[in-house]
Amino acid sequence: MSARYNLLSLEVKTNPYPIYAEMRREAPVCQVDPGGMWAVSRYADVMYVLKNPQLFSSRGFGVATNPPWLGGNPFSDSMITLDPPQHGRLRTLLSRALGAPAMARLEPRVRFFAEQAMSELPMGQPVDVMPIYSLRIAASVIGEMMGLDPELHSHLKRWADLITGGVTTVRPEEEDRKQLARDAVADLRRYFGELLDRRRSEPKEDMVSDLLRARVDGVALTQDELIAFMALLLVGGIETVVHLLAFSLMMLMDRPELMARLKADRSLIPAFIEEVLRYEPPAQTAPRLTTEEVELGGVRLPKGAPVLALLGSASHDDAYVPNGDRFDMDRPGPHNMPFGHGPHFCMGAQLARMEGRLALETFLNKVGRLERGPEPMTWHRTLVVRGPGSLPLVLHPA
Template identity: 35%
Template sequence: MIATFDIAAPHVLRNPYAVLSEIRRSSAVCKLMPTGFLGVGRYADVLRVLQNSQHFSNSGYSAGMPPALRDPERAGGSIVQSDPPRHGKLRSLVTKAFTPRTVTQLEPRIRQIAHELVDAVVGKGEFELVRDITNPLPMIVIAELLGVGADRRGDFKRWSDDMVSSLSLVRSGNVAQVMASTQEFYAYFGGVLEERRRDPKGDLISLLIQAEVDGARLTPREVLGFANTLLIAGNETTTSLIGNTLATLTDHPEVLAEVQANPSLIPNLVEEVLRYESPAQCIFRLTTADVEVGGELIPQGTVVLPLLASANRDESRFPDPDRFDIHRDTKGHLAFGMDIHFCLGAPLARLEAKVMLEVMLSRLKDLQRVEQEVTWSPSFFIRSPQHLRMRARA
């Protein structure tokens, strides 16, 4: 009989790593309440699930949502919810527009935004990290990338937050509000798409419309699906990554001092935070047939959660995994997934985090948390500070 764990318990949401350790010790597969979904927590098993798209379908993302929010029509346009061979076609077309060069060219603008955000807090003594830094940076970057006007940024963030809340696993959120935000998003970007068809610009929507591989192009639904993916993943992952980094650094002042003295360590820092405090704690899969994991038989049609945060703290893969060590070899961490579904936005998230940390750590001295405890978001899906008051001097 597999073990059952309550992932909605307040102590788990504050610090999930003790229960993730129990999950790894108990069995290869466990039941996660209140969802009833099955969790897989050992590194080797998580990796096996991620690499087996034949038996573990990405349609699990839809299955993980409240029934009222499942929309087969929109899911059909999503690269995240697609499987081979269609996934390969979508990824080839999207990467034609969303290239490494596109991301690299964003660095000067990201650095400018980072300095503007720090300008607004420097000299204040205290600031609220999430409101002042981690929310605005990715929101502005993704909005500009998609050609969203500054006047719609508030809507942009609201749509993202509402849609992510539908996957929290411990609360369904306001279903009517999520549906309204989803409809607003598709209505707005449907209009943008039509405008860009008539009059292409230099933004990503225009590039996605024009992308072509072997005579194939993205359909309007597929363009909107990728814009939706980028809205959610591009905002939430980077917000979480930067917030988790500052929360962890203020728990380890000796590491903060070391990185401020040697900024070349920032890329190592980012990778260790991705492993140690993974922004996406899990992802969603749906079994397409009866399949065995670690000796446990999982029936067809079961929602399975590969627990990325657990795999990234597995003793068999990362020695002394609960120790924060920016000098460790983090190769193989699963924070951005693995294999064909490896996160397309990973280079952008890494770049934004690197630039923001370079600017903050060079301009803000004696960084400290005002409150001893971090207020974490009430989600088992995304690990991110909900509020984090900090103090610093210029």
């Protein structure tokens, strides 16, 4: 390797896996662009980082998403940026909101949103499936969970983008983009703050009212903690699921034989979704910050070093699964690496898998064949999430 790898380059976003394989072979812990962060690519090292929050603090997430020019970001204060023991208190409280009973209640609504999105997808002509299918489903589900006004669903992805990727990819001279991010933070704080006030005076049977009622050792969440959690759900639940749904369709487009198998036997859908998640993990990295000087993969990292645990690379490492660079829906699962590991293991994994399954079932009921559209697809470029920005396809009815 001569120059630093740039994880935001188009080459890496388009197909990071050959580069990850080279990193695992030649430079398993190395500094990358942007900003000289330390990328960790081998499965065993990624697991070590995730399992040892006392050495690799999740404050790294907060630092990356709250630069001084932003003046605060609720996402950067959310539980995903906290370490034990503070993190555990919030996690216990919030796990109810995403537990099995809540998911069972949500399932018919997820199916409804998937059917609604499919009914709006035109057949036989080019269509960008990102806004109408992937985003519509992911945003409607989160909006429904939080009890948000449906009118607002179209803003959710924009806010989620602006307070994460919109912050981490801004160059120093890009004043317009900085202002957009500051406006998004202000809008989101105002809207969520007003929603909390409304539910305080008039509680409903929804998640926000549940959160307002919740207590740990008699203590309620503060207004800032509540807004931070809502910002986290917005980002966690939309940015990732959007790409899971898109990658499922891309796989079917590239591999028509898989589409035929799934159409013939719908019970294979969960295994297919599981392998899409592993093969194309929407969350590619988990940012951390070293709390002291630490040695990893034979490299000495200074205290305060920003670290990126490459979940995308670990998920492809042969030390994790045999022939990790091959898509094989018959491999035994589940594969949890794409949802992280340790104290911050994704709280929405069950919901994400359900959305993937129901969206695909609905898609297969309506679509017989799909092909690439005439326009090239584009890539969404952020440090944490990878997936299509636009995905033009032509769908043909079943």
